[in-house]
Amino acid sequence: MNKDKLMIFLINHQGKIIGTLLGFFIGILLLTLGFIKTIILSICIVIGYHIGKKVDNKEDIVEFIERLINIQGKK
Known part of the structure; x- marks a missing residue:
């Protein structure tokens, strides 16, 4: 039963x-230890999670990214 729920x-x-997972693994590939890198x-x-949620x-x-770029461009 638990297998079905999973x-x-x-x-x-x-x-x-x-x-x-993609965000995590890409981050791991790009980073080493340290506070800023963490x-x-x-x-x-977080970005990977939000893309996955979309x-x-x-x-x-694509619409989400365009909207994000337009918001950044208006500042």
Whole structure:
């Protein structure tokens, strides 16, 4: 029974899980030990999570990135 619940959880949150793992592993590849680099790793994980969340919600990632760039450009 627990295996079924785990599979349902993994299927429902696959984008967030994959995005978080990708952010984590990319961050690990780019970083070594240290406080500042650990902060950068955390940012990579958060970005990966949010991209994965967009995939789970079937939102357009390109539109999200364009919106993000436009917000940054207006400052």
